[in-house]
Amino acid sequence: WILDSGATDHISISLQNFSSYKRITPISIALPNGEIVCSEYSGTVVLNNNINLQNVFYVPQFSFNLISISQLVSFKNYELNFSSHGCTIQDIQTRKKTFIAKLIGGLYILDCSLNILSSATQFANNVVNKTSLWHLRLGHP
Template identity: 35%
Template sequence: QKPEEHDSTSSHLAGMVTSGSNIYNLSSFSCLCKLDSGVWILDSGASDHMSYDQEALADIQVLQQPLSVTLPNGHRVMVHQYGKLHLSNNLVLEHVLVVPHFKYNLLSIKSLAHQTHCKVVFTESLCILQGPSLKRP
């Protein structure tokens, strides 16, 4: 779903970064990922991809309606823009929200799996992304 199609009354979550040993009680999980555009957190608790750094994104667009984003500290901020994140020449993530009041870059596991049709597996020491759109050239 495109950001401009979201209900303006709903909140988007930046996710609380938590982990645990029992996967059945795990509400969200995250890991760090170093890209050319900086450090990104793969976050299962994030509802959308989010970046504080507008310079890391391409094709910045203005949302038809601003979105309310709830940060991990509980503060709500309004988001007015989104863009594209070029992970590689053949892999571009759409609809990355620009959240200038946030200090992290988040890749939403839900959005990542949906956009790339990949399978995401967290192990004790790494995160594996596997899918047809992630083949090496």
């Protein structure tokens, strides 16, 4: 999956990526090469049980799966932090980092096989959170 600041919608090239989908009135989508194609399916894609992308269009003629940055931050309460090495996607409410995208060839590519919230990371986060909580309970700023 590629994070795309220019994409107005999420796009999947495979129906196997969808947890659910439905047939829609065909809509036209412009590909980067200028070709216009139609999407006849839209649905939900869940990435590693962390990010729930809705209104993803199925476009088999496309070359890559795209995540629209504007859709992600507008509707899903995620914060993206970009650097020269990559991008982290963080849930605004829980403050947990859910994914890392690596910068490869000028593109921010999300590694869906790498779920940074491994059980060890979750355990460490819980310990830090509980420690901070007790610190505050004891009256320390």
